[in-house]
Amino acid sequence: MVDHIIQSDGLIKEFPMGGLFKARSKDPFAKRRVLDGITFDLPKGLSLALLGPNGSGKTTLLKTLSTIYSPDGGDAQICGYDIVDEMKEVRKLISFVSPAMDFQKKLTLKQTLDFFVKVTNGDMALAKDFIEELQLDHLWNTKIETFSEGQKAITRLCVGLQKNPAILFADEPTSGIDFRRKQIVLDFLEKQGKERTLVLVDHSPDVVDQLCDKILLIALGGTVQGMVDVTKLQNEFNYMYDIMVIPKDRMTEKIAEKIWHRYEMIGGMCRFFAGSRAEATDIHDKIIEWGGFIDFKTSGISIEDITLMWLAKHEKELEVKLEEERKKVKQVEQEKLEKITKRKRRRK
Numbered sequence: 035m036v037d038h039i040i041q042s043d044g045l046i047k048e049f050p051m052g053g054l055f056k057a058r059s060k061d062p063f064a065k066r067r068v069l070d071g072i073t074f075d076l077p078k079g080l081s082l083a084l085l086g087p088n089g090s091g092k093t094t095l096l097k098t099l100s101t102i103y104s105p106d107g108g109d110a111q112i113c114g115y116d117i118v119d120e121m122k123e124v125r126k127l128i129s130f131v132s133p134a135m136d137f138q139k140k141l142t143l144k145q146t147l148d149f150f151v152k153v154t155n156g157d158m159a160l161a162k163d164f165i166e167e168l169q170l171d172h173l174w175n176t177k178i179e180t181f182s183e184g185q186k187a188i189t190r191l192c193v194g195l196q197k198n199p200a201i202l203f204a205d206e207p208t209s210g211i212d213f214r215r216k217q218i219v220l221d222f223l224e225k226q227g228k229e230r231t232l233v234l235v236d237h238s239p240d241v242v243d244q245l246c247d248k249i250l251l252i253a254l255g256g257t258v259q260g261m262v263d264v265t266k267l268q269n270e271f272n273y274m275y276d277i278m279v280i281p282k283d284r285m286t287e288k289i290a291e292k293i294w295h296r297y298e299m300i301g302g303m304c305r306f307f308a309g310s311r312a313e314a315t316d317i318h319d320k321i322i323e324w325g326g327f328i329d330f331k332t333s334g335i336s337i338e339d340i341t342l343m344w345l346a347k348h349e350k351e352l353e354v355k356l357e358e359e360r361k362k363v364k365q366v367e368q369e370k371l372e373k374i375t376k377r378k379r380r381r382k
């Protein structure tokens with residue numbers, strides 16, 4: 035029995051060098067490694083968010099797991115099927131939704147979805163439900179060329195959903211969708227999430243909060259920095275706002291502590307963390323009462339911020355876990371190599 039819906043063991047992806055990299059390199063066939071040994075398991079029934087800085091390889095990882103790119107090393111299984119050797123089986127089970135997905139402009143929404151339902155043997159009712167939930171039925175016979183970016187994003191999700199996939203891989207699925215409709219999309223996907231696994235790349239904390247159980251943090255260079263439970267994060271760092279204060283003179287810890295106990299000093303500035311609107315208001319009042327500031331600014335804390343704080347706090351235990359994973363991957367590679375060598379010897 036497969037108890038993991040995704041298993042990735044040391045996944046590697048390389049691209050031919052281009053532009054400046056190529057110009058600087060002496061080797062015309064030189065490659066640049068974008069995913070450098072991605073190892074993680076996703077248990078069945080859980081959904082995952084990929085987080086990381088621009089260029090860290092999130093889209094590349096989604097595309098590799100979705101069999102759009104073939105890996106240059108390592109292994110991955112989707113529902114127990116190998117993404118290379120059993121690509122056909124994997125493709126039956128998944129959908130990949132990306133902002134790069136374009137449509138025939140002259141086709142209507144209905145014609146577009148009819149086409150995808152036909153080629154993927156999908157279920158039009160699933161797409162229809164989604165369109166109705168979003169109150170976009172009036173677009174049914176409208177040509178895609180007149181669609182706004184948000185309407186195209188919704189069409190892409192329809193294309194992904196009509197296939198009724200076990201895993202929906204979605205790259206920034208809610209970008210371009212207006213605030214009200216975004217909430218409807220999230221509620222719909224949340225309901226859907228009970229039947230299928232979502233693997234998302236999304237920078238908005240509300241999306242990750244509502245839809246994902248785990249976060250895989252990818253570092254620049256395409257390595258795994260850590261895997262974190264979203265509920266653990268919420269329990270451990272119950273912050274909603276941060277209030278950054280630029281003081282007239284240096285702010286001492288004594289002053290900061292008087293204002294609020296959860297704070298961080300950054301150079302001469304101070305950042306307070308509030309768990310609720312009431313706490314943020316209380317901190318505002320105390321800063322104004324103190325009066326020694328040039329400026330202060332409140333912003334919502336992003337899930338990326340909280341993840342980084344969690345990682346900083348748990349750096350040591352994560353390093354031990356990662357080291358164990360690396361050893362496991364090395365051992366598997368070694369065993370494979372030994373098998374191949376034995377086979378070659380036997381042939382001789």
Ligand SMILES: Nc1ncnc2c1ncn2[C@@H]1O[C@H](COP(=O)(O)OP(=O)(O)OP(=O)(O)O)[C@@H](O)[C@H]1O
Nearest residue numbers: 049050052068086087088089090091092093094095
């Ligand atoms: N087809 C390609 N050919 C060559 N290089 C590529 C290709 N696709 C991506 N890259 C490079 O791989 C690196 C990772 O790209 P990727 O798009 O996966 O990052 P990302 O984490 O999704 O970034 P973002 O947050 O900006 O979407 C980048 O440096 C990018 O330039």
Ligand SMILES: [Mg+2]
Nearest residue numbers: 092093094205
């Ligand atoms: Mg990307």
